[in-house]
Amino acid sequence: MTESYVIIGDGIAGSSAAETLREEAPDAEVTVITDEGEALYNRILIKEFAKGKLPEAPISIHDESWYDERDIDLRLNTHVKNIDPDGHEITTHEDETLEYDKLLVATGGTPTQLPVGNSDAEGIHHFWTFQDARRIRESADAGENAVIVGAGLLGIDLAAICGAQGVSAKYLMRGNAWWRYALSEEGAEIMHEAMRDVGVEPVFGSGVDHFEVDDDGHVTGAVDPNGEQYDCDWAGVAIGLNFNTEILQGTGVKQDDGVVVDQYMQSSVDDIYAAGDLTRFYDTILGEYAQNGSWGSAREQGSIAGHNMVHGEEKEFRWVSSYSITHFDFPFLSFGHPTIGDEEAERKYSDTEWRRIAFKDGKVVGGVLIGDLSAQSALKKLMREERVVADQAEVLLEKQIDLDDLAATQEQ
């Protein structure tokens, strides 16, 4: 009998899984369901579109013919509302049911709304979809002032969009530095300077108490907890993601701030797999469960899931992720899990060059590189090899890392 594979979500995780499934199971039925109106596009590049630097076309990755050519049944604008693991079927918003032998949940997340007054006003943007990017680009084209909230990797994209579009912006941060969980103040200050250079002013010890709106319900300003008011024509909010897991209610699939999967991307319920941003996966490098929201990791998880849906527990997810930012005159890269260390080592090399390495139990678990990314391959290698090297941090902070200078260390 023909096997039937159903994938919910056509982001990079779902789409990679579909590609692998077709390669590994040429005769199977493969269905991909997405509630977006367009097939896979490059979510990483939508910021360049919003900056006004790219037209729409290069952002699309697959058009519908890509699925036709592979005999993959793509359902656009279709929201899955229910999963019945006993009956092995899913139900769409139009009450259509589809049976599956194996199911992949790759539904990612939805941006979290600020829990403050008027946070749903017109002109307040969240940033996840191509549609969001189109709306942000319009606001940035039309407006002169903006407020940005969310001192992390997506917030800085919004700040950079303001910079590129000539929008004068206040970037409201609760703490005293951008991405304070991964960078020290010294490292963050390099980023702050780069923001100021493009007309974005970081405001520390701030945040949003509520938004002000006009009679039409359009945002006109943000008031921070100190009572300071910042006028704006639009606002961008990037304070995190809520995973799209409502459809798992009642299925018995274990969740722990994310869908729990093993290193094979198998959930706690037979024949249900998960991949991409929404997983809490068993990280074979760390030896514990971890999370990661990045493009490369989601692609790899999708591909591993697709493989194992056909072949069983054959391929493990073992991956050092990286996330880079190219908004400024210097590059920025974070890798691994820069916020989970129990020990850090860092050094500043110049006004735009800085490095921080995070260690846990003596092993490299992640880091941040600003200005000079040449250390990344050595550091990622050490991480993959699980070597205990924290006591040799000096070698790892040399401008050029020479792994031969490391004393023989344990590989675990």
Ligand SMILES: Cc1cc2nc3c(=O)[nH]c(=O)nc-3n(C[C@H](O)[C@H](O)[C@H](O)COP(=O)(O)OP(=O)(O)OC[C@H]3O[C@@H](n4cnc5c(N)ncnc54)[C@H](O)[C@@H]3O)c2cc1C
């Ligand atoms: C602006 C921006 C910039 C980024 N920049 C970088 C970067 O520089 N580097 C990097 O590594 N990562 C970056 N990321 C993160 C990266 O894009 C994500 O980690 C990755 O796209 C996650 O892929 P995914 O397939 O897990 O989820 P998603 O891409 O979120 O895809 C999930 C899909 O499932 C659909 N869906 C959800 N629920 C349902 C349902 N019930 N029924 C049907 N469909 C459903 C959603 O609409 C969505 O299309 C960026 C993200 C954004 C938004």
